[in-house]
Amino acid sequence: EISHDIVIVGGGAGGIAAAASLLARMGNLDIAIIDPADIHYYQPGWTLVGGGVFTPEETRRDMASQIPGGVRWIRAAVAAFEPEAKAVILEGCRVVKYKKLIVAPGLKLNWAGIEGLEATLGRNGVTSNYRYDLAPYTWELVRGMSGGTALFTQPPMPIKCAGAPQKAMYLSCCEWERRGTLKNTRVEFLNAGGVLFGVKDYVPALMEYVGRYGIDLSFHHELKRIDGPARTAWFERTNADGGREIVEKSFDMIHVVPPQTAPDFVRVSPLANAAGWVEVDQATLRHVRYPDIYSLGDVMSAPNAKTAAAARKQAPVVAENLLRDLGLIAEPHEAIYDGYGSCPLTVERGKVVLAEFAYGGRRVPSFPKWFIDDLKPSKTAWLLKEKILPPVYWQAMLKGREPMAKPHHQTAA
Ligand code: FAD
Structure with missing residues (x-):
């Protein structure tokens, strides 16, 4: 003993x-x-x-x-x-x-909670920044895409770093914008929840980027099944009346964030x-x-x-x-x-919206506004x-x- x-x-x-x-x-x-x-x-x-x-x-x-x-x-x-x-x-x-x-x-990252996911992670355009060995594949896919459809998913809360699913999307879009291929790329954010970010003060700054990158936002869409070789994913959509239906989406690339328990x-x-x-x-x-x-x-x-x-x-x-x-x-x-919690939202390469907040979604910025204005994309926050x-x-x-x-x-x- x-x-x-x-x-x-x-x-x-x-x-x-x-x-x-x-x-x-x-x-x-x-x-x-x-x-x-x-x-x-x-x-x-x-x-x-x-x-x-x-x-x-x-x-x-x-x-x-x-x-x-x-x-x-x-x-x-x-x-x-x-x-x-x-x-x-x-x-x-x-x-x-x-x-x-x-x-x-x-x-626990519950990869097995999505049917077919484990069999295709790291192949067929299926990636996730939530695993050390897969994060480099995200960048490989982003560099390799010159158009098509890119899906980014977010599971139900709570998850670790709730901003990370959209951070992956913004950085990908920024790269496609730089290469001039964003206009040929359909980008969708499929979120199981009902809001873009849990602290509402930060949503306007994020929505500017959603607009700039031309991202199609879908709430109440939860990834349920994926077929890598067929490049198809199925989402359960919950409608306003509580009814559910399955929505099928095809993709060239999908960034998956697994359910977490x-x-x-x-x-x-x-x-x-x-x-x-x-x-x-x-x-x-x-x-x-x-x-x-x-x-x-x-x-x-x-x-x-x-x-x-x-x-x-x-x-x-x-x-x-x-x-x-x-x-x-x-x-x-x-x-x-x-x-206290913090989420540096990487909205483009070189700029971050530095969300810092406490219980109840109360904003608690660590820095004076002249140094980092937490409600705006900031170069200083990226350097941080x-x-x-x-x-x-x-x-x-x-x-x-x-x-x-x-x-x-x-x-x-
Ligand atoms: P972990 O750091 O995950 O450590 C858990 C440890 O417990 C591991 O070493 C594991 O081996 C061990 N363990 C597991 N099971 C057992 C067992 N049965 N017995 C003994 N040991 C066990 N946070 C930020 O602050 N800012 C960010 O920008 C940010 N971005 C993120 C982006 C991604 C893609 C991810 C995945 C996370 C991000 N996070 C971020 C979240 C942050 O990494 C976690 O919140 C943090 O690591 C939690 O710390 P922890 O000690 O609870 O768990």
Whole structure:
């Protein structure tokens, strides 16, 4: 039997940031991170891989190099939680006990949820920026197209980085516009939801690009089936009266974003809410039923935008509340997460609409308007996305350096 004071499930954006955040506040903690993966990915970079700006290799590092010094890495997958026994069970049935548990295994991309998709991913014009090995294929397809039909899909919410499905589309259109082939290309955005972007203040800036690129928008269209060799996709359209019908579309290229759920081992665990996500208090990020468990990142239930930017602000909140609960720091009030999330919408090569918002869709821009006006496409925001945010991720967020992520404190309501 293995035992550690603090056990973290998942060494992704949230898990590594939480470990680093803990260690930044207090050395000499007994921490273990459980993750079976050899590679840690900077997924926000995949949009720029699909847009021909980054190489795939720039978005990956060996997991070993990202585990903070002094933290034990248990290279295994967690299969189950036993919160009453303060234990997690690994695949192969090893038991790991803890005093405090942080749950951060991300979400599950449900590729199998679309009939025929897995058989044709990476071939027949079918691609997705949601996978490391497929994002380069997006760019290959974009460069190879001189006309025809390009479809871009978006599944039902919640998904990670809700802007990413349309970011892929805008960068593709921008390239076709530059090459002069956009006029020969029919571009359709088929969205299972009913709005272009969940925070309505940002929609006008996006609609300008929809108009400029001549994109055909369809809401309430959910991808259900795809036949790669026949280059045909089927969508379920929900009509205003609630009726459903199947719509068939042919394509030369299709960028698919898969449906997304909580990981299976979380969904079936006592930690889950009815929808499958780890059920936390949205301010303290502590589990609502198990006070020794905290969660951050894509796997948890709070209604924030599932982004690495959100995890960057969540990590110090989890770290402070956990250390406070252990009696190791003398902070009178709990740390509070305000729901911050960010989505740099790459509307053209060289310009970004930098959406930053908190719970309730309240805009919370980090920068003064003269520097980056968040409601307008901005060259400065593109430079932030391309040049600044990757080092912020690797050198600050994953290292526990938090100049812009100090948590608020207030008495919990
Ligand atoms: P992840 O970073 O996915 O890490 C989860 C970790 O848990 C992995 O290492 C995995 O191996 C491990 N794990 C899984 N199962 C188990 C198990 N059973 N046991 C142990 N470990 C397990 N965010 C932004 O902020 N800005 C963006 O512009 C942006 N763009 C994006 C574009 C794309 C195409 C994608 C795919 C994502 C984008 N994101 C963006 C979202 C961001 O990448 C995620 O929100 C973030 O990585 C979530 O962190 P996480 O730690 O919850 O999960």
